[in-house]
Amino acid sequence: MPDYDQLLDAEMKAYLARCDALYPPDAVTLDIAGQRRVYDAMCADFDVGRPDGVAVKDEPQGGVPCRHYTPADPAGTVIYYHGGGFVVGGLDSHDSICAEICAKTGLRVVSVDYPLAPEHHYPEDFDAAWRAYVAISAAWPGPVVLAGDSAGGNLAAAICHKARGAGPMPMGQVLIYPGLGGDWSWPSYIEHADAPQLTTRDMQFYQQIRFGGEPPANDPGCAPLRDSDFAGLVPTVCVSAQCDPLASDSEVYVQRIQQAGGQAMWIDEAGLVHGNLRARTMSQRAANSFERICGAISGLAQGRWPAV
Template identity: 35%
Template sequence: MSALSERVPPAVVGGVLRGVFALPEPVKRVIAGAPVHRDGQRLALDAQLLLSLSRLEQRNLGGGRPADARRAMERSNKLLVRSLPRPVKTRDVAAGDVPARLYTPAGLAEGSPLLVFYHGGGWVIGDLDTHDSVCRYLAVNGEVRVLSVGYRLAPEHRYPAAVDDALEAWAYAAAHARELGADPDAIAVGGDSAGGNLAAVVALRAERRPDFALLFYPATDMSVRRRSRELFAEGFFLTDADMVWFSDHYCPEEARRAEPDASPLLAADVAGFPPTYLVTAGFDPLRDEGEAFAKRLADAGVPVALRRQEDLIHGFANMWGLGGRFREAIAEAAGALRTGVARARLR
């Protein structure tokens, strides 16, 4: 299917994929196979079905040449694109020297809250386009403007280049919020996976701290392997081998992986971190380090809502176009964002 699918337009493959997900549940169960249980959790049928179909592609997130992995991720995300009932206007922005894209939902008033968002992809793959659908969803359903940041990728630009870009883009957003049509007193930071890592670093390092943090299954500690890395090492979209490949490209000097800019869980002090909604996926190698970071925040007195979507897999935010459990999970996160920035404006 890999060679065939690459010859078929993504819109066609995506339509077929959505058609499969619209089938009656008993039919989807036949396609997906017997239910999967691990660590006291049951994998959602939607997630299991997607994994079953994805195995036909015989392709991992990482491995091989970065250029090939980037093209594969770009194509995969095109398969999942789905339109929203509310139009979203976009424009390119130079956030200092960092390329960015501003999303503004139709009818959103001037002076709205702003979310500065960093895409995932292991610091090696992913870009503004691969997370376009996620940013549109969060903009519309979070009632915010979104500034998506195109930070430099490894191995061409290794650690800490992505951190430097993340901080520069944040500083630009904070200084130019009104020019972006946003409220300078209601600026959130967010990201998924590697982007969640960068968002956490920004929340710890920025001179003007964010008012809220939205973290999807963030990578928070590159220095150790936790239990979830073993439990879900393969077979659940993101693999342990992928994480090794990403880490080796991003931060090949192992001694530097314990630096807080690479592993925000190891920061000396997290007490000034903003109120946070942190969501993990039950069947995710990064689950335990994300939850350890949430505990670290809570222990420091930071208001944090930790939500484990225990039946889902890493990357579910990008999968919302398939509906079902994926859309339910990102809808909850968008609601948390809307509430979090609203509370910030009341302070």
């Protein structure tokens, strides 16, 4: 069992205490409405507002609700898929995060409000994410980078896999502590089974809700790591957290892309937990990670490799 008292510094411990006061560790025992209520309240508490110089409007793309963040002279587009286990989250939960990515990169950011479970089971979330991707790519010619955290990282990667033969290819993808359908016997799943912010029990709950039962076997639309072919994927940066059961997904995904001849980079952030994007104003480690994420997005949009 990891010693989180040693792995996490004082800033991260303060962040976790604030999270736990707003979104209790046993939140998955609440009904869905209750989970969304406490999650939305936590996200609102951590919201720091939008930087100056970012124009914001809500406008659907491909029939999917989206929020657009536009700098003065956008040099390309980021399509962002939010986290939340496919059960919670939305345009407001990641509002200041997307606005800051826009300001830091100089890229237009379009946040996609894909449908959530249990009202909408897979593949409705993926199908909506794909429709939005196709529409956004057509609306703004130029560099497109896919990005997402947690469940949103899953969607971004799944779209990249499908795009190889079915649509326009992005310039790259940045996956932030993504869940990619890895094997639950991998090291991080075992070592960090009871990590702060996300446990394997939580993951089991979210999986059951997303699929309404067992997930389909070997379907890269919901589990990119279950694909049989990792060739032809776009340059990829995976940013995981050391204290997160999902960290092995990033490690293995990068390895498989590299083994297939592609460009991929794994950044495992020491002393951070799942969901640390919200910690960027409380933790220097999280702030540094956010800077690397924005740098990777910028680098991919400019066609640089390594991106960071």
